[in-house]
Amino acid sequence: MNAIDISNLDVWFGSGADRADAVRDVSFKVADGESFGLVGESGSGKSTILRAIAGLVPTWSGEMTVAGETLGVRRSKAFYRKVQMVFQDPYASLHPRQSVDRVLSETMGLHGVTDIDKRIGRLLDDVGLGPGFRFRYPHQLSGGQRQRVAIARGLACEPSILLLDEPTSALDVSVQGEILNLLTDLRQEHKLTYVMVSHDLGVVGHLCERIGVMKEGRFVEVLAVDEMRRLEAREPYTRHLLESSINSIR
Amino acid sequence: MTNDAPLLNVENLWVRFSSRTGVSEAVRGISFTLGRERLGIVGESGSGKSMTGRAVLRLIRPPGMIEADRLEIHGEDVLGASEKRMRRLRGGRVSMIMQDPKFSLNPVMTVGQQLVEALRAHERVSKRDARKRALATLDEVAIRDPERVLNLYPHEVSGGMGQRIMIAMMLLPNPEILIADEPTSALDVSVQLQVLDIMDKLVRDRGMGLMFISHDLNLVAKFCDRIAIMYAGRIVETCKASELRNARHPYTLGLLNSVPDLEHPRERLEVLKRDPAWREAPSVSARQ
């Protein structure tokens, strides 16, 4: 079965002369337990696709079926337990007056998770933060620590689909490695489905089986990861992206 | 003030936070200087990079405390300066690009208004000219359709756009020192290179001093002249960027080994085994 099935998705902001089309005619499917990557130019609409799936942008058209639910304007409560999103901008997505403990326990309480206390300890350990961070507030954390709290929150209710927007962009490679290994393990244990946005092709290539390449709101192509590794892109834009990424490592 | 003094001169800098449960030390006695060069500060998440950058501009909020034997911007004592003097320095001679771009932008003003204001706060220019220069800098940082972006509010721009807007804003007043905290972490490689080029030009043509904070060792090695590697609030190693391959500290070596590489996939990524002794090793000086 497909965890995500999207066809002809358009997303726009504003109306009339001010209308900006952020996503244009995008279609893709993600099978249960698969990981799909989104890469492409800054401002090309990657975050907007995730936000539309999560129900955060009202102005869209097309068809979206996610976690067995055909999406309309409203989503069921069960949807929000099954589908979680980790935002690109962790500072904005964490409430400044809520401690890490409260952020995590509130999400879990809302979705009827039991055994909250033990689970918080486990989650913080999993993202490499240990118990010392449990009662801190967002402003008492470094950039990468905040990002890891956001990841812990995304995982808290054991969703079946996780939408990850640049989840490791603020992390040094060693912590990034720990998080990527964690995501790999969770996927194996629970058959999780991921859609991940990253500007780092090494990261996307590590976790994802297929990758959609975006430019100016559209998909220019969808590549399998081994095609990407063999640098077999058909479109000039993708080739440019691959070449600059390869050159940066050497 | 003398002209041959380093742009930044820092000796034995500490940043501490006290709370009911005790004192935590974010920066533990580091020393460095910044000349008209590109100094890279790298280190893992939580190692004290941002706190070091913020301490230089006295941007640590209570209960945080800064202490240092010496903390000077171009020969001028920072810890003893008045709050008024600090406000003049910040955003004028010394600019800082913060790690959370959207958080540092004003949510109720358009991008254009903020850019114009940033420029006019430190320079006498007409609104029209300021707007023109704002447009030109947005174009320079590779923002598509800068006319449209000038009229957007911060929540209406993408992550990478927000970062580039911050960069444009901090570069407008021609600072002498730029502290850039993870300025390009949301950008893909090709845009990253364009943005780094702009900073590079300012260092070369105008003699700006750049303190470049990043978690990305490879990027820093490519772009900077000198590197200081931080671990647990201390500087554990310094080297010329070109000699990073000869780095010795096990932490630095560990970092070099955990990069996921597109062409050479691995089942699992290597992760660092941190040795408690790394915390205790004394800080290395990054003064020149």
Ligand SMILES: Nc1ncnc2c1ncn2[C@@H]1O[C@H](COP(=O)(O)OP(=O)(O)OP(=O)(O)O)[C@@H](O)[C@H]1O
């Ligand atoms: N609320 C909004 N109002 C108006 N325009 C918006 C809004 N949100 C996003 N946009 C526009 O939609 C476009 C796509 O933005 P999006 O955040 O999806 O880009 P992205 O691909 O995630 O880029 P990045 O890699 O920089 O994060 C941008 O041009 C942005 O300005």
Ligand SMILES: Nc1ncnc2c1ncn2[C@@H]1O[C@H](COP(=O)(O)OP(=O)(O)OP(=O)(O)O)[C@@H](O)[C@H]1O
């Ligand atoms: N207000 C605070 N109270 C207590 N501890 C704090 C506070 N602010 C920051 N810290 C701690 O100080 C340490 C250094 O933080 P800093 O922001 O300098 O890290 P960093 O090296 O920039 O990390 P990152 O790469 O994740 O941004 C961190 O462990 C952080 O949790």
Ligand SMILES: [Mg+2]
């Ligand atoms: Mg985005």
Ligand SMILES: [Mg+2]
């Ligand atoms: Mg930081």
